[in-house]
Each structure stands twice: as structure tokens, then as C-alpha cells.
Amino acid sequence: MTLVQIDNYGPWTVTPEPRREMDLQTLQSRLFADVAQFMGPRDAYVFSTRYDNMIAVTNGLDGAAHAALQESVGNRYPVSVSLGTGVAERPIDALESANRLLQTEGSAQDEGRTEVLAGDYLTETDPSDLQIAHFDVVDVTGKYTDRLNEFDTFLNVERAYGSLTRYLRDTHGALSFFVGGDNVVAVCPDLPERAFVDAVAHVAADADIELQVGVGRGASAHEAGFAAKHALEACRDDGTNVELSGAPVLGD
Ligand SMILES: Nc1nc2c(ncn2[C@@H]2O[C@H](COP(=O)(O)OP(=O)(O)OP(=O)(O)O)[C@@H](O)[C@H]2O)c(=O)[nH]1
Known part of the structure; x- marks a missing residue:
């Protein structure tokens, strides 16, 4: 970092x-x-x-x-x-x-x-070094953007972000950032799928907002983040809330 x-x-x-x-x-x-x-x-x-x-x-x-x-x-x-x-x-x-x-x-x-x-700098990198999770709200457009005024939509997204980011920081030492729209990118330590299932459940219970998340690994932030984006597409295609990518998508 x-x-x-x-x-x-x-x-x-x-x-x-x-x-x-x-x-x-x-x-x-x-x-x-x-x-x-x-x-x-x-x-x-x-x-x-x-x-x-x-x-x-x-x-x-x-x-x-x-x-x-x-x-x-x-x-x-x-x-x-x-x-x-x-x-x-x-x-x-x-x-x-x-x-x-x-x-x-x-x-x-x-x-x-x-x-x-x-x-210190990490100059010798390995494809398993980084795990990044890309979260977003399920159907933010239908539930919020097309129904509420922009400020109240923002408050809902911010509530989900606040709940998620505090949970991941306290539970795992992960750092999550709101990156626009309804998207949160979390820089994580080495976490199993269960941790992401629990994070999504926490936000549903705490903030009453349904999230989906794609998780990727890589030697760099781009590699891990790009794999996470592909995994998030799998959530959209399959209607699932948590997807982990396989091998990092090299060369993208
Ligand atoms: N930073 C960032 N913003 C994105 C990305 N994809 C979408 N967005 C933003 O998120 C907003 C909502 O888009 P979606 O998340 O696709 O919409 P949705 O209605 O929630 O649909 P589903 O995610 O398929 O449930 C868009 O208007 C963009 O502002 C992304 O990869 N990165």
C-alpha cells in the first residue's frame, strides 16, 4: 500500500x-x-x-x-x-x-x-499476492435510481458502503472504497468464499441492502480487480451473490 x-x-x-x-x-x-x-x-x-x-x-x-x-x-x-x-x-x-x-x-x-x-516496496510479485473484491448493490437502478431522488439514493448506497466497509475493516483488516455509482472495491487479505458470504449477509441484516460481489486474485491491483469484475459479471449472469474467479486473467 x-x-x-x-x-x-x-x-x-x-x-x-x-x-x-x-x-x-x-x-x-x-x-x-x-x-x-x-x-x-x-x-x-x-x-x-x-x-x-x-x-x-x-x-x-x-x-x-x-x-x-x-x-x-x-x-x-x-x-x-x-x-x-x-x-x-x-x-x-x-x-x-x-x-x-x-x-x-x-x-x-x-x-x-x-x-x-x-x-518498503513489493517488487517481486506473485499471482496469489492480492485479493480484490468488487461489490455492488443488486439492481440499484430498479430499486433506487429510477424511484427515489438522487440524494436519497445516495443515502441508501452510502449506508450500504458504511456498513460493509466498517465490517470488512474490523473483521479482516480489509480496506474498502466507494468508487462511484453503487460500487465498492475492497482490497483484502487472503480470504475464503465464506468471508464474502458473511459480509453480504451482514450488510443485508445491518443496512437492509442486498449486495453482490465478485472476487479476484492477481499479482497487481489491476489483475486482481479485473478478475473481480469478471466474477461480478458471473453473479449477474447466474443470479448469485458471491462469485470467486478462477485463475487470474493475465494479459488483460
Ligand atoms: N466505478 C465503477 N462504477 C460502475 C461499474 N459498473 C457500473 N458502475 C456504476 O454503477 C451504476 C449502476 O450500474 P449497475 O450496477 O450495472 O446497475 P444495477 O441496476 O445495480 O444492475 P446490477 O448490478 O446488474 O444489479 C452505473 O450507473 C455506474 O455509475 C464499475 O465497474 N466501476
Whole structure:
């Protein structure tokens, strides 16, 4: 995992006086788009989380690749980014160690702490390294989008997301991210099918929303995530709630 943290961003947003909100939104979403465009061709994933901090799945990327991202952001934006990296069996533990390295170097709002690059990299990868689950709401269009106003639809999807993401984090140390529409991508440790059956049952009981999930494995986030998307298609075709892909879909 890589933590991407904008350096000293809070003070910048109010210096010399508060900046227009839509300008900040533009900067944040463009920075996310640029980081995503950097990660995508390298088969990594990045999630926007709070935008001033983003979480990436960077199996296979070395220190030079991370430094190139920092240089490119520094050259093109009025802000710089620090990057902490960590490697562990459970995504939460990898993120914890990545995070701790930046926190040890100084505060997110310390003007003397800029462009830190610290941590371990997983450069030797194996097709069984990563497990990613792609969840979505069963028939969000028929149950919500075509029936409720957009805000109330959003509240329903957010309730499912909140329930799922807290459950997976607490039970398995998995990190789940809302990625738009009704979709949640979960970066998981090595979990059996039963764990996903239980997660879907938990959200049904806790939030009264029916989910389906495709699960994939791979050497990179793209490989695992793409296999998960194929497995989710199998849920749609077969009317099932949980599908695990077979071998990772290589070369896609
Ligand atoms: N990020 C992301 N969003 C998607 C993806 N597929 C669909 N979406 C979003 O999800 C919304 C709903 O699409 P679906 O999930 O196909 O619709 P549905 O009515 O729930 O249909 P089923 O999933 O077949 O039950 C779309 O409008 C998109 O915004 C995906 O692979 N990734």
C-alpha cells in the first residue's frame, strides 16, 4: 500500500486568505485524476479517500516509480506530495506502517516536511499476492435510481458502503472504497468464499441492502480487480451473490 499525502495542504488552503471552494475541488480532483493516470498503466490502483490523502495499491512499483510520481506532481502543482509505503499480509497493516513513516517524519501540516519518500516496496510479485473484491448493490437502478431522488439514493448506497466497509475493516483488516455509482472495491487479505458470504449477509441484516460481489486474485491491483469484475459479471449472469474467479486473467 502507498499513502499519498498532500504536504502542508491545510495552511495552503487558507493562505493568504481562504481560497474559493470550487478551486480547491478542481485541484483535488485533477490531482486524483493525475495520480490515477500514473497508477493505471502500471497496473496499480489509487482511491481518492479524503483527496488530501489518497490510498494506493502499488504491488510491483519500486522506489524509482514512486519518486517519479512525486517529481511530476511537484513540477505541475502548487502543492507537493509525500509518499509512505508498506508491505504486509493484511492491507490495514501495510497502510499502518506506511502511515507511521510519514507521521514519524513530521505533521501533515509541517511546512518543513515535504516530499518524504519512505518505506518498503513489493517488487517481486506473485499471482496469489492480492485479493480484490468488487461489490455492488443488486439492481440499484430498479430499486433506487429510477424511484427515489438522487440524494436519497445516495443515502441508501452510502449506508450500504458504511456498513460493509466498517465490517470488512474490523473483521479482516480489509480496506474498502466507494468508487462511484453503487460500487465498492475492497482490497483484502487472503480470504475464503465464506468471508464474502458473511459480509453480504451482514450488510443485508445491518443496512437492509442486498449486495453482490465478485472476487479476484492477481499479482497487481489491476489483475486482481479485473478478475473481480469478471466474477461480478458471473453473479449477474447466474443470479448469485458471491462469485470467486478462477485463475487470474493475465494479459488483460
Ligand atoms: N466505478 C465503477 N462504477 C460502475 C461499474 N459498473 C457500473 N458502475 C456504476 O454503477 C451504476 C449502476 O450500474 P449497475 O450496477 O450495472 O446497475 P444495477 O441496476 O445495480 O444492475 P446490477 O448490478 O446488474 O444489479 C452505473 O450507473 C455506474 O455509475 C464499475 O465497474 N466501476
